[in-house]
Amino acid sequence: MEPLAPFRVLAPASIAEAVAAAAAHQGARFLAGGTDxxxxxxxxIxxxxxxxxxxxxxxxRRLGPDRGIxxxxxxxxxxAAPPMLAAYPALIAAAASVAGPAHRxxxxxxGNLCLxxxxxxxxxxxxxRSATxxxxxxxxxxxxxxxxGHRCHAAFSGDLAPALLAYDAEMRIAGPDGLRTEPLSALYAEDGAAHLRLGPGEFLAGVILPPDPWPAAYAKARTRGAIDFPLAGVAVALRTEAGSVAGLRVALTGTNARPFLLAGTEALLGTPVDAAWRDRLGRLVQKQVSPMRTTLAAAHYRRRVAAALAGRVAAQLAEAA
Ligand SMILES: Cc1cc2nc3c(=O)[nH]c(=O)nc-3n(C[C@H](O)[C@H](O)[C@H](O)COP(=O)(O)OP(=O)(O)OC[C@H]3O[C@@H](n4cnc5c(N)ncnc54)[C@H](O)[C@@H]3O)c2cc1C
Ligand code: SF4
Incomplete structure (x- = not known):
């Protein structure tokens, strides 16, 4: 660890003041918990x-109103599972799985979404790093x-993004042009050196959860069970009708430069979650994740564990339905 270089901390009292501060100080960084x-x-760095x-x-700092965080x-x-989040257990589980109590x-x-x-x-x-x-x-x-290659493959390893993507959450971005609302998936790009699509002076003001969420759950694989980033993390939102899958969203973290929603899940609708269905889901996951040698755990392990987690979480949700 190096000694910290000197810096000033500004404490704006409003979103407008934060936007003005960013405009007045080129190269300033947004600080939240500071744990990253x-x-x-x-x-x-x-x-x-x-x-x-x-x-x-x-x-x-507000939870609510209207499903806003x-x-x-x-x-x-x-x-801590406040009543407002009772219908969003995957988000609660993802937050509870981040690091240790002091970090949380x-x-x-x-900070977690912009990690x-x-x-x-x-x-x-x-x-x-200088030695290399x-x-x-x-x-x-x-x-x-x-x-x-000419691209960075560093992995996005935040736990909350997949849960929010699986719920189809929206984000609020603040910046020089005011506030705008977009799907959370629009925040991310598949480039480890520039994975956030935020313009100059823009920051995340919050997220908005959808009404009537599908049942969903989150699971992650990590080296140390008590405190660690996900080697792979998977959130699944699954809706069933008469025992068959009627809606499915699967989102992943830890395997790519961005958290992302699995494409092609519509091919898995209309049938029950059985062993063959889990195999098909696993193959879809393995095709779309692209873990590289960015962790001490082998890339092929992360690929396979992502597929296994997706199948396991989907089966648990189907059984609970
Ligand atoms: C030992 C250890 C274990 C960890 N384990 C995990 C883990 O298991 N899972 C996990 O997800 N994380 C883990 N983390 C990382 C980190 O603690 C969490 O991701 C935490 O949620 C980061 O939030 P923060 O508020 O501290 O972010 P900060 O450190 O304050 O900021 C993180 C980044 O986001 C930017 N930023 C912050 N807020 C905003 C905003 N509103 N808009 C735009 N940019 C913003 C900052 O400029 C910075 O680049 C771990 C960290 C440590 C040290
Ligand atoms: S993948 Fe790792 S080594 Fe390669 S550019 Fe990104 S951070 Fe550097």
Whole structure:
């Protein structure tokens, strides 16, 4: 760990003040719980002169009204299963599975959704990375994971995104052009070095959950059961009619540079969840995930465990229905 470079922390009192602060301070970074950002800064990844603390904005700390969750609501508040979230157990489970209690007390919804991507060649101290001439994602020219390519494959490893994608949640983006609402999936791009589609000065103000959510659940595989990022995390939302699958959304994290919704799930509608159905779902997952050598666990393990988790979670939901 490096000593932190000096920075100023601004505490805007409103969304408008945060937007103005970002416009006035080029290169400023948004700060929430700091459980990801400050670790990266201590690793010498970036040295912003100004941090804009979004937790000082009361509007962003609100749960509700109308199924809205402010970006600065903590993971512990979500994991505590407040009545407003009773119909969204996958989100509660995902929040409860993030890191340890101290991280959840500080870490926020917005920080989790905007988490930096991760790689064993990147989440290292400055001296370690300098010994490998850095890498494409920060200060270097080569990707050590795929040296012949020109793209970073660092994995998005946040737990909340798949649950929210499976629920078909929307996000609220604040920025110089005001507030806009879009599907959460529009936040992400498949590029480990630029995985967030946020314009200059834009930040996540919160998410909006849909009314009448489908039954859903979240599961993750991790190296240390008590506290760890997902090697693969899968959220499934599944609706049944007369014993057959009538609606299915599957979202994944930890395997790609972005969390994403599995495509082609409509081919799995109209039949019950049995062993053959689980095999078909598993094959669909294995085709679309693209884990690379960015974790100590083997990429092929992450591919297979993602498929196994998807089948297991879907079977549990079907059985409960
Ligand atoms: C030991 C350890 C274990 C961890 N395990 C997990 C895990 O299992 N699962 C997991 O998901 N995470 C894990 N984390 C990462 C982190 O603790 C959580 O993801 C947490 O939710 C991050 O939220 P934060 O508020 O602390 O984000 P911050 O660190 O404050 O910010 C993270 C990033 O998001 C940006 N940002 C923050 N808020 C916004 C916003 N509203 N709009 C735009 N950009 C924003 C920041 O600029 C920064 O780039 C772990 C971290 C550690 C240190
Ligand atoms: S995938 Fe490649 S470019 Fe991206 S962080 Fe890892 S080594 Fe660097």
């Amino acid at each position: 950002l400050l670790v990266n800064l201590r690793h010498g 970036g040295a912003p002169g100004v941090l804009i603390d979004l937790r000082s904005i009361p509007e962003l 402010g970006a600065a609501v903590t993971l512990a508040e979500i994991a 007390a500080a870490g926020t919804l917005g 930096d991507t991760r790689c064993i060649f990147y989440n290292r101290g400055e001296w370690w 001439a850095f890498c494409l994602k920060h200060r270097g020219e080569t990707c050590h994971v795929a040296p012949t």
